[in-house]
Amino acid sequence: MGKIIILDENTVNKIAAGEVVERPASVVKELVENSIDAGADIISVEIRNGGISFMKVTDNGSGMSEDDAAMAFESHATSKIRRADDLGAITSMGFRGEALASIAAVSKVHMLTRTHDSVQGVSITVSGGVPEEVRPAGCPAGTSITVSELFFNTPARYKFLKKDATEAGYIADILNRIALSHPEISFMLTNNGRKVLHTPGNGDLKSTIFSIYGAETAKHLADVDYEDGDIRITGFAGLAEIARSSRVNQSIYINRRYIRNKTVTSAIDAAYSTYLMKNKYPFIVLNISIDPSRIDVNVHPSKLEVKFSNEQDIFRAVYHAVNNALISHSTVRTLHRTEKSGSHGGKAGYGSRGSTVTGARSAGKSSAGMKTYTEINAYGKPSYSQQEFEWVRKELDRKYQEAISGKTRQQDTVGHGHSGKATDAGEKSEKIPSSQDIDYTDGHNSAVFVKDAHDSALGTDHTETDTNVISPDDSRKTDKIETCDMSDSLKLFDNTRIVGQLFSTYILLEGADELFLLDQHAAHERIRYEKLRRAYGEEKPLSQMLLSSVHVDLTGSEYQFAMSETDFFEKLGFTYESFGANSVIIRSAPLLDENTNIRECFTEILDFLMSEGSTDRSLLADRAIYRMACKSAVKAHDRLDEREIWALLDELSALENPYTCPHGRPAIYKIRRYDLEKLFKRIV
Ligand SMILES: Nc1ncnc2c1ncn2[C@@H]1O[C@H](COP(=O)(O)OP(=O)(O)OP(=O)(O)O)[C@@H](O)[C@H]1O
Ligand SMILES: [Mg+2]
Incomplete structure (x- = not known):
């Protein structure tokens, strides 16, 4: 047998x-x-x-x-x-x-x-x-x-x-994700008799996000609403304040099905690449609607994966959807004054938001009686609406109760990452405010944009620049940025006066009611980056013939690689040819600063290209452009004269996103006069 x-x-x-x-x-x-x-x-x-x-x-x-x-x-x-x-x-x-x-x-x-x-x-x-x-x-x-x-x-x-709490966490997590894709359904989860999640089911995604992740998250979101052919993308893209060090807060849906997909996550990463620091991942909820015949969901038993008939269309649509959302939310960060109180929770009222609820970074040391500054974004409202305030206050009370009773939410209910955040939502189920009730309005227009004509107290004509540090670029005056009209509306430094340069690194500017602090390297890096990137996108690399060509010796494999990538380098602005065994001669290079070390810049890009292998070409180009921007930007500790500073400001204010360097570090901060006066007790 x-x-x-x-x-x-x-x-x-x-x-x-x-x-x-x-x-x-x-x-x-x-x-x-x-x-x-x-x-x-x-x-x-x-x-x-x-x-x-x-x-x-x-x-x-x-x-x-x-x-x-x-x-x-x-x-x-x-x-x-x-x-x-x-x-x-x-x-x-x-x-x-x-x-x-x-x-x-x-x-x-x-x-x-x-x-x-x-x-x-x-x-x-x-x-x-x-x-x-x-x-x-x-x-x-x-x-x-x-x-x-x-x-x-x-x-x-x-x-x-795994142990009960971990399994409960997975359940909460999965239910959160399902709830986010169905705001019209009210979901409730109870674990061992305790309500863990309760969504309003009123059809409003923002209130669903609020009920799952809390007020702080709901407040730091950019609306995504984008259409490209038959692809429609809606949802919310989190701002830098709520970024995490893992992808735990990323929920992507195709036709309302939660999925994991590399094309979509790479597009999100690419869109955020200049908004976030390295190793930070944004909060994101994206609903992608697409003709169901263009996808295949029958590729994995858990239905978690989908195949697109055209991955590139999806990449492009997601990238633009997220990028547009971020551009429209870019703004200057403000330093707000907060007083550290000895008790838990901090003081209610002005400034308390940063220290107690946002979990925002504190820029100063917090010892008793010492004043600290906490960074929050200028587009947040100066204080909570009454309803939010009530909600937050209850959250703090509850946390306090837990702390004194020695019980944590995780022990009681779910023990899995952020999902614990929803733990108590159910207890106030009837009170979950919808986003209509909460005023999430961005105050950035009034806070930041000054409309009056430029009136430099120094009378310097900063429209003409002939400095060797900041190259003039007339093209930007005629270039229209498709995705946003900030170049027209953003008169960021109108009505400002240069106070001076601090530590040869920061530029201080006096505005009508605020002090601007600019990191000159971050700002210039951003200018360079945007210019190079635009030129790359238009396939008109900013290249210049070198007066004396640069000879670069390479190893055998580097040489082979360099010779096989001449097209890639050419698009970035480098042209070179073979110059005997294992060396190349660079004839032209991107329009970098004259002090830029072309050889170093070239080999750095070559090194990283070789180590990155086969990652998407346009992403590689983007990263190469960062490097070029960084290498050619004015450094911290470079002394700048007034003309150079004005040229920098002028170029900066014409950018899509002048607020961060390409690595996501802030380039501009603002301290309001009001905060200074509070600090010196002129206002109490
Ligand atoms: N909660 C429910 N209410 C109404 N009908 C239900 C419910 N749950 C299951 N059904 C019915 O039972 C059928 C079998 O459910 P089951 O989940 O096994 O398969 P399915 O949903 O059709 O496919 P899949 O295996 O992909 O989930 C469904 O097709 C549906 O008709
Ligand atoms: Mg089923």
Whole structure:
């Protein structure tokens, strides 16, 4: 007799279940997705012990007839597609007809369901894939599914479960992500009887974000709304203040399905590359709507991955969507004065926001009685609205209560990253303000932009520059920046007077009611970067013939590489040719400062190109441009005369984003006169 046998159905189902049900969070995901497909607008999830012993999902969706209810637990039983052709354009969350069968194969399930037009519902129990009981039952319209003793019959899987709090965290995380893509549905999660999440379900994404991540996040968001052909992208892009050191706060949806996709994340990274410091990842919620026939969701058992018919279109659309949002939110940072109070929470009122709630960086040391400055963005309102203030105050009270009782939220409820933030949202469920109630308005126009004509107190004509530090660029006067009209409206340094240069590094400017502080290197780097990048984009590299060509010796492999990348370098403005064995001679180079070491700049780009391998070319070019900008920018500790400073300011104020260097470091700060007067107690 041969060794091969056909496995029995039970074993087959358990194996198949392994693909769909990895942990309690996958059960919640599948059940909640079914509720969404059933048209529910209220979905509640109740878990105990991280879902391992108990999970219950209740919805007010369509419910099922008795026949459908019995069929639902069969493998490949679905009402969502009819034939293979339907796979070409899936609009529902489910389509495989696998989830309920898989869940039931590895747990004990009890389902109660009733359609809206029947008077009686049905109760079904299934244990380890074996149907136990089907009977009529009285229940509300909709469906409620209880899953207990997950993996009771698959000990190998059970062993790999993490501790309750961690599993609960995964569940909260997955529910947060689903909630973000369905603001019209109210989601509630309770863990061991405690409300962890409650979203308003009022259709407003910002209030959903607020209920999950809190006021601080909701306040630092740029609206994304972009259309390119049949691709529509909406959502919110977080500003630098709420960036994290991992991608934990990034949620990307294609046709409302949460996905992970490298093309999309690379486009986001590229859009943020000059707004964030290295190793910082933005908060982002992006909904990409696209004709379902242009994507394939049937590529991974967990439906977490999608394939696009044209990745490049998606990259471009996401990049522009995010970049436009960021450009329209760029502004000068303000240093606000905060008084450090000895107690927890800080003082309410002016300045308290930075120190207590924002978690923003503090620029000064905080010892008792010492004044510190806390950095917050100028577009924030000077104080909370009453409603936000109430909410924040309650949050602080609660934190305080936890601190004195020695209990943390994580111990009580979820223990997973940011999801803990939502822990208490449910307790104030009725009070969750919608974004209509909260005033998130940006105050940046009034705070920063000065409209009057330039009136330099020094009378210096700074429109003409002939300095060797800052090269004149007439082109910018005629260039129109497509994506924003800031070059016209941004008269950033009108009505300002140069006070001087501080430590040969910072430029001090006096405005009508504020003091500007500019980091000259960061500012100049930004100018150079924008110029080079624009020239690159227009395929007109800012290249100049060198009076004396530069000879560069390379290793064998460097030489090979350099000779194979002449096109890439040419687009950046370098032209060179072979000059004997393993060396090249550079004939022209980008329009860099005359003091720039061309050889060093060239070899640095070559080194990084070789080490980066096959990353996307346009990203590589962008990074090469950073390097060139950095190498040629005026350095800290360079003395600048007045003309040079004005030239710098003039160029800076014409930029799309004058506020940070290309690495995301701030280039400009503002200290308001009001803050200084408070500091010196002229105002109390
Ligand atoms: N909460 C619910 N309300 C109404 N009908 C439901 C609900 N849950 C499941 N069903 C019905 O049971 C069927 C089987 O559900 P199941 O999750 O196993 O498969 P699916 O959702 O069709 O596909 P997938 O395996 O991709 O999730 C669904 O197609 C749907 O008709
Ligand atoms: Mg399903």
